[in-house]
Amino acid sequence: xxxxxxxxxxxxxxxxxxxxxxxxxxxxxxxxxxxxxxxxxxxxxxxxxxxxxxxxxxxxxxxxxxxxxxxxxxxxxxxxxxxxxxxxxxxxxxxxxxxxxxxxxxxxxxxxxxxxxxxxxxxxxxxxxxxxxxxxxxxxxxxxxxxxxxxxxxxxxxxxxxxxxxxxxxxxxxxxxxxxxxxxxxxxxxxxxxxxxxxxxxxxxxxxxxxxxxxxxxxxxxxxxxxxxxxxxxxxxxxxxxxxxxxxxxxxxxxxxxxxxxxxxxxxxxxxxxxxxxxxxxxxxxxxxxxxxxxxxxxxxxxxxxxxxxxxxxxxxxxxxxxxxxxxxxxxxxxxxxxxxxxxxxxxxxxxxxxxxxxxxxxxxxxxxx
Numbered sequence: 001x002x003x004x005x006x007x008x009x010x011x012x013x014x015x016x017x018x019x020x021x022x023x024x025x026x027x028x029x030x031x032x033x034x035x036x037x038x039x040x041x042x043x044x045x046x047x048x049x050x051x052x053x054x055x056x057x058x059x060x061x062x063x064x065x066x067x068x069x070x071x072x073x074x075x076x077x078x079x080x081x082x083x084x085x086x087x088x089x090x091x092x093x094x095x096x097x098x099x100x101x102x103x104x105x106x107x108x109x110x111x112x113x114x115x116x117x118x119x120x121x122x123x124x125x126x127x128x129x130x131x132x133x134x135x136x137x138x139x140x141x142x143x144x145x146x147x148x149x150x151x152x153x154x155x156x157x158x159x160x161x162x163x164x165x166x167x168x169x170x171x172x173x174x175x176x177x178x179x180x181x182x183x184x185x186x187x188x189x190x191x192x193x194x195x196x197x198x199x200x201x202x203x204x205x206x207x208x209x210x211x212x213x214x215x216x217x218x219x220x221x222x223x224x225x226x227x228x229x230x231x232x233x234x235x236x237x238x239x240x241x242x243x244x245x246x247x248x249x250x251x252x253x254x255x256x257x258x259x260x261x262x263x264x265x266x267x268x269x270x271x272x273x274x275x276x277x278x279x280x281x282x283x284x285x286x287x288x289x290x291x292x293x294x295x296x297x298x299x300x301x302x303x304x305x306x307x308x309x310x311x312x313x314x315x316x317x318x319x320x321x322x323x324x325x326x327x328x329x330x331x332x333x334x335x336x337x338x339x340x341x342x343x344x345x346x347x348x349x350x351x352x353x354x355x356x357x358x359x360x361x362x363x364x365x366x367x368x369x370x
Contacts, residue, residue, distance in 0.1 A: 044087040053081035103133045104345055105153040106162040107146060111138040115286050115314035115334055122338025123162065130346055141227065143167045150176040160345045162186050168229040182348035186341045188231045196348060196356045198341045202235035205330040205363045209282055209310040210243035212367065218280040218308055222255040222273035224266065226285045236284040259288055266291040279307060286314030293323050303327050304368055331364040
C-alpha cells in the first residue's frame with residue numbers, strides 16, 4: 001500500500017507515496033472475485049470510486065495518473081475505494097483524454113527483408129525506451145496495400161507513422177495523410193519535401209564505386225537496381241549515370257538492369273549483364289548481394305579476377321564475410337537508421353508543426369583488400 005510521504009516532483013506528485021502496483025492489483029482481483037461470487041459483476045466507474053472515497057472524479061483521475069499533487073490521506077482513501085470496488089482504469093478512455101495511445105505504426109514494404117527486419121528491431125528498441133509500442137504493417141511492395149494500411153492506422157490506432165513507402169505518386173501519398181498527423185518517411189522519400197525523412201545517402205557510394213572501378217581499368221560496368229519507381233533506386237541509377245559520364249565510359253543503357261527483391265530476380269539481371277560482356281557489376285540492392293556472389297561462383301567466375309563486384313551490405317551475412325576481401329562493400333547503417341527514425345517520430349508527436357527536414361546518414365565504403 002502507499003508509502004510514507006516524500007519529496008514531490010516537478011508535477012507536484014509525491015513520488016514516495018505512489019502505490020505498490022502489485023498489491024493494488026491483488027486487492028482489485030480479490031474484490032472482483034467477491035463481487036462475482038455475489039453475482040454482482042457490474043462495471044465499476046470512476047464515479048463509483050469518487051463517491052465511496054468522498055472526493056471528486058478529478059481527484060481520482062489525478063491520483064491514478066499522478067498528474068497533480070494529492071495528499072497522502074486522500075490517496076489512501078482513493079486506493080482503498082479502488083480496492084474495495086475492484087475498479088480498473090480504462091486505458092482507451094485514458095488515451096482519449098490525453099490524446100495519446102503510446103503506439104507508433106511502421107509501414108514497411110517487405111518484412112522478410114533483413115534490411116527492414118533489422119531496422120524494425122532498432123525502432124522498437126528506441127520506442128520501448130520511451131514507453132511506446134510498435135505496430136508493423138507489411139505492404140509487400142504493393143501500393144494498394146500501403147494505402148489501406150495508412151488509412152487504417154491513421155484513423156486513430158496510432159499516434160504517428162513511420163513509412164517506407166512504395167507509392168510513387170506524391171499527390172496520392174499526401175492525400176492519405178490527415179492534416180497535422182505525425183509522419184516520418186524512412187529510407188524512401190519524394191521529390192516534394194513536405195514530410196520529414198530519415199535516409200541513407202544513395203548517390204555518394206554509387207558514384208564513388210563506379211569511379212573506383214573505372215580507375216582499376218574496368219570499361220563496361222553494369223548495375224542492378226531495385227524497383228524503378230523507388231526513390232532509392234532512382235538516386236542510385238542517377239549516381240551511376242553521372243559517374244559513367246564523368247569517367248568517360250560508354251553510356252550504354254543495356255548495362256542498367258532493374259531487379260525485384262520480392263522475386264529473387266538477380267539471376268536474370270546477371271545473365272543479361274554477362275551477355276553484355278561486363279567486366280564489373282554494381283549490385284545496388286542489398287538483398288541480392290548473396291544471390292549474386294553464389295551465382296557468379298556457380299558460373300566459375302572469380303571475384304576481383306574474372307569480374308569485379310560492388311554490393312550493398314545491409315546486414316551480417318556469412319557470404320559477405322567470406323568474400324569481403326574479393327569485392328567492394330557499401331555498408332549501410334541500418335540499425336542507426338532505425339534508431340534515428342524512432343527518435344524523429346517521437347519528436348514529431350511532441351512538435352507536429354515543426355518544419356520538415358531530411359536527415360541523411362552516410363554508408364561506409366569498404367574496398368576489397370586484395
